[in-house]
Amino acid sequence: MVKNEQPVVKMSSITKRFLDVTANEDISFQLHRGEICALLGENGAGKTTLMNILFGYYSSDEGEIFIKGAKAALSAPRDAIARGVGMIHQHFALVPSQTVLENIIVGTDTGKGIFLDLKSARQALIELQERFGLQIDPEARVWTLSVGEQQKVEILKALYREVDILIMDEPTAVLAPAETADLFKTLRSLVEEGRSVVFISHKLNEVMDISDRIVVLRSGRVVAERKTAETSTKELANLMVGRELLENIEKKQLPPGPPVLEIKNLDVLNDKKLAALKNLNLVVRQNEILGIAGISGNGQKELSEVLFGMRLPTDGFIKVNDKPLKFGSPAAAIQSNMGRIPEDRIDTGLLMDLSVAENLILENHSTADFHRYGLLKSQKIHQFSDDLIKNYSIKTAGRDALTKSLSGGNLQKVMLARELAGEPSLIIASQPTRGLDVGAMEYIHRRILQERARGAGILLISEDLDEIFALSDRIVAIFEGEIMGESPGATASREQIGLWMSGVKT
Amino acid sequence: MIRFRIIKREPLPGWAKIVIPIAAIIVTLILAAIPILFAGGHLWKSYFYLFHGALGTRYNLLETFVKASPLLLTGLAVAFAFRAKFWNIGAEGQLLAGALTATVLGVHLGSVPAVLVLPMVIIGGFLGGGIWASIPALLKTKLKVDDVVSTLLLNFVMIHIMGALLFGPLQQPGSSWPRSSAIVEAARYPILMAKSRFHMGILISLLAVFAVWFINKKTTFGYQSKAVGVNIRAAHFGGINTTSVILWTALISGGLAGLAGVGELCALQYRLIMDISPGYGYSGIVIAMLGNLHPVGVLFSSLFFSVIIVGAQTMSRMTGVPTYIAEVIQGMALMVMLVFLLFTEYKIRMVRK
Numbered sequence: 001m002v003k004n005e006q007p008v009v010k011m012s013s014i015t016k017r018f019l020d021v022t023a024n025e026d027i028s029f030q031l032h033r034g035e036i037c038a039l040l041g042e043n044g045a046g047k048t049t050l051m052n053i054l055f056g057y058y059s060s061d062e063g064e065i066f067i068k069g070a071k072a073a074l075s076a077p078r079d080a081i082a083r084g085v086g087m088i089h090q091h092f093a094l095v096p097s098q099t100v101l102e103n104i105i106v107g108t109d110t111g112k113g114i115f116l117d118l119k120s121a122r123q124a125l126i127e128l129q130e131r132f133g134l135q136i137d138p139e140a141r142v143w144t145l146s147v148g149e150q151q152k153v154e155i156l157k158a159l160y161r162e163v164d165i166l167i168m169d170e171p172t173a174v175l176a177p178a179e180t181a182d183l184f185k186t187l188r189s190l191v192e193e194g195r196s197v198v199f200i201s202h203k204l205n206e207v208m209d210i211s212d213r214i215v216v217l218r219s220g221r222v223v224a225e226r227k228t229a230e231t232s233t234k235e236l237a238n239l240m241v242g243r244e245l246l247e248n249i250e251k252k253q254l255p256p257g258p259p260v261l262e263i264k265n266l267d268v269l270n271d272k273k274l275a276a277l278k279n280l281n282l283v284v285r286q287n288e289i290l291g292i293a294g295i296s297g298n299g300q301k302e303l304s305e306v307l308f309g310m311r312l313p314t315d316g317f318i319k320v321n322d323k324p325l326k327f328g329s330p331a332a333a334i335q336s337n338m339g340r341i342p343e344d345r346i347d348t349g350l351l352m353d354l355s356v357a358e359n360l361i362l363e364n365h366s367t368a369d370f371h372r373y374g375l376l377k378s379q380k381i382h383q384f385s386d387d388l389i390k391n392y393s394i395k396t397a398g399r400d401a402l403t404k405s406l407s408g409g410n411l412q413k414v415m416l417a418r419e420l421a422g423e424p425s426l427i428i429a430s431q432p433t434r435g436l437d438v439g440a441m442e443y444i445h446r447r448i449l450q451e452r453a454r455g456a457g458i459l460l461i462s463e464d465l466d467e468i469f470a471l472s473d474r475i476v477a478i479f480e481g482e483i484m485g486e487s488p489g490a491t492a493s494r495e496q497i498g499l500w501m502s503g504v505k506t
Numbered sequence: 507m508i509r510f511r512i513i514k515r516e517p518l519p520g521w522a523k524i525v526i527p528i529a530a531i532i533v534t535l536i537l538a539a540i541p542i543l544f545a546g547g548h549l550w551k552s553y554f555y556l557f558h559g560a561l562g563t564r565y566n567l568l569e570t571f572v573k574a575s576p577l578l579l580t581g582l583a584v585a586f587a588f589r590a591k592f593w594n595i596g597a598e599g600q601l602l603a604g605a606l607t608a609t610v611l612g613v614h615l616g617s618v619p620a621v622l623v624l625p626m627v628i629i630g631g632f633l634g635g636g637i638w639a640s641i642p643a644l645l646k647t648k649l650k651v652d653d654v655v656s657t658l659l660l661n662f663v664m665i666h667i668m669g670a671l672l673f674g675p676l677q678q679p680g681s682s683w684p685r686s687s688a689i690v691e692a693a694r695y696p697i698l699m700a701k702s703r704f705h706m707g708i709l710i711s712l713l714a715v716f717a718v719w720f721i722n723k724k725t726t727f728g729y730q731s732k733a734v735g736v737n738i739r740a741a742h743f744g745g746i747n748t749t750s751v752i753l754w755t756a757l758i759s760g761g762l763a764g765l766a767g768v769g770e771l772c773a774l775q776y777r778l779i780m781d782i783s784p785g786y787g788y789s790g791i792v793i794a795m796l797g798n799l800h801p802v803g804v805l806f807s808s809l810f811f812s813v814i815i816v817g818a819q820t821m822s823r824m825t826g827v828p829t830y831i832a833e834v835i836q837g838m839a840l841m842v843m844l845v846f847l848l849f850t851e852y853k854i855r856m857v858r859k
Contacts, residue, residue, distance in 0.1 A: 366745075
């Protein structure tokens with residue numbers, strides 16, 4: 001019998017190295033029956049690595065794992081699943097073209113011999129759904145589901161495999177607030193039945209909300225363990241970054257100058273050929289940060305893509321620095337002296353398989369600074385990249401290191417370094433700190449304010465209201481492609497912006 | 507019970523890029539023992555004649571270079587295109603297009619000053635292959651037609667165009683064979699070493715190794731082409747004209763394959779025949795993969811292939827193992843290399859249950 005006092009998971013002295021990086025160093029971790037334990041830490045602190053070891057995805061270099069009292073040698077996730085350990089990664093492992101039911105039974109022994117027994121599988125699935133309130137049509141194709149629903153499918157997949165130790169890696173990163181509330185309800189009902197949950201996150205408020213116990217990781221080590229009831233977000237933040245955070249970033253009063261960006265009557269379609277932006281009008285001035293608040297999927301992505309030259313509008317007019325912007329040409333956007341921080345830095349912003357230097361010169365490699373008669377000036381390129389790596393304190397093995405070897409915060413620093421090197425008069429920053437830890441976030445906020453002080457006008461598109469409020473001189477809220485209202489940053493109320501974001505016009 | 511599992515491994519250090527192809531070649535040669543024994547050959551004798559036949563005498567050694575030249579050019583053509591993720595499977599057709607253009611020029615340029623003839627034939631052959639390769643590149647960039655399919659199928663289109671011309675307007679007057687008239691003297695590659703077929707085209711292909719390396723490493727175009735290959739969306743975002751990069755990549759790639767056709771025509775055959783290429787364009791794909799898409803790697807893998815092809819002739823004569831063994835070994839080399847490349851990303855672990 002499982003004794004209540006005995007931890008269901010015990011990891012002792014786990015060490016894991018990747019080439020020359022130590023991701024986990026001498027970590028001991030325990031999980032008890034019926035608890036939600038949060039693993040809190042910045043990006044690169046080693047949270048996901050540790051749990052990937054428990055899930056059998058990686059093997060540790062040193063240390064031992066005990067699951068339900070028995071020593072476990074895990075060489076693949078299926079070993080972990082056999083012992084009741086399931087993990088839901090940030091990127092789901094679902095087949096979009098198959099149904100919910102098909103996705104759930106894949107890889108299990110459902111049926112007799114070579115024949116599938118979908119009927120009893122469906123019955124079992126429906127029972128699980130009712131028990132935990134995870135309502136999804138078993139026959140729906142996965143690609144038709146929202147991200148939140150897909151996550152439910154992943155949870156059902158784990159429950160169907162009789163998982164009683166569930167690891168969730170940053171489960172709320174992709175969810176809307178209402179979906180997050182749903183997820184938390186589900187997680188609570190799981191632990192009430194005696195299951196255990198590990199909740200990986202770097203979001204302090206969520207961790208305070210959902211967990212019973214918090215283990216804080218920093219640079220691959222456990223730095224603290226707290227009962228959630230006995231700690232505060234402030235203490236956790238300090239433990240996480242290892243230094244006192246600035247509560248408020250200082251922001252100088254600056255009078256806005258002439259407009260650097262004027263958008264008039266912009267109409268844009270999304271990928272499904274539906275209206276993403278409807279008759280949008282905006283102005284951004286020198287020395288000014290205009291924050292666009294909104295829930296994801298309300299036209300922000302399409303707006304930034306039009307400005308970046310990655311999408312054609314159907315109607316409208318854009319002026320950058322008082323000159324009309326040529327649509328559909330990233331090269332024209334670059335030439336208009338625009339700094340562009342795309343929301344998706346890995347697929348759009350950066351060339352992950354090229355070196356850091358090769359990424360830094362992407363936009364000006366064909367200027368006279370870096371080539372003569374088509375021959376690259378390697379001396380100049382080295383100088384330029386070394387300077388930027390230093391100025392932006394980018395942590396890398398060197399300019400020739402592959403970009404994909406960098407952590408999330410450092411990737412964004414490369415992005416910033418490249419885009420700000422030319423001292424742009426207009427900066428479009430789309431979700432500039434999404435997925436970044438507190439330290440990197442603070443760094444990026446400071447940089448953005450420095451650029452404002454230098455004289456740039458900044459269009460800040462963000463789903464993070466804290467970020468919008470901390471940085472913006474003016475705030476507009478966007479809903480279904482329309483501006484719902486505008487308020488000065490200093491006097492804006494969260495309630496008002498929140499209402500606008502959810503489509504309530506006041 | 508013991509089971510095996512494939513799991514992802516951590517990135518390998520740089521030296522693996524050199525060690526892996528060499529290991530692949532060694533394993534291929536060991537595996538080649540199976541068909542050799544199967545064909546009734548004496549194992550050590552067969553290996554001996556395989557290498558002796560390719561490297562043992564001056565003539566054979568030079569002949570190995572003669573054979574390597576077209577393989578090197580098609581290998582470079584494929585490697586250059588693959589680096590930009592332009593999946594050019596059509597080096598065979600581009601080789602033929604190059605040979606065809608060179609034939610038309612070589613037969614008809616008799617009245618042009620002699621010194622100008624060969625440069626014109628070479629440039630013409632390069633452009634012939636290049637323009638033929640730019641058709642699928644245009645289809646890819648303008649109409650999103652899959653380049654694997656279009657480049658492959660255009661090979662067959664080119665074979666039939668060539669057949670139609672060799673039975674029609676290009677046919678040697680009075681001949682009933684599908685062959686062209688001979689090209690003029692001035693259009694022929696000079697032989698550089700006495701009592702051999704070691705010709706100027708071999709130097710051109712070595713020059714091409716340097717040229718491809720230089721473009722890749724030192725030029726803005728090489729940088730752009732690599733960026734497009736790594737992530738075309740991010741390259742576009744960064745202001746690179748990706749359409750133009752793919753077109754130029756195709757032109758150069760096809761041009762290199764075209765030069766292979768020029769070499770076969772101007773150094774060996776002196777007239778266009780239907781089987782001017784025994785599939786050099788397809789071998790080029792294997793050679794490019796075996797050479798890890800690096801020009802110097804392609805140089806060595808093309809030499810390995812030509813050793814096998816040339817040596818297999820002698821081996822066959824001396825031991826009775828059919829020359830087809832060369833093709834079997836080529837195929838094996840590709841399979842082994844692909845498996846080895848797989849293991850640069852994954853490893854097998856033994857598990858006791």
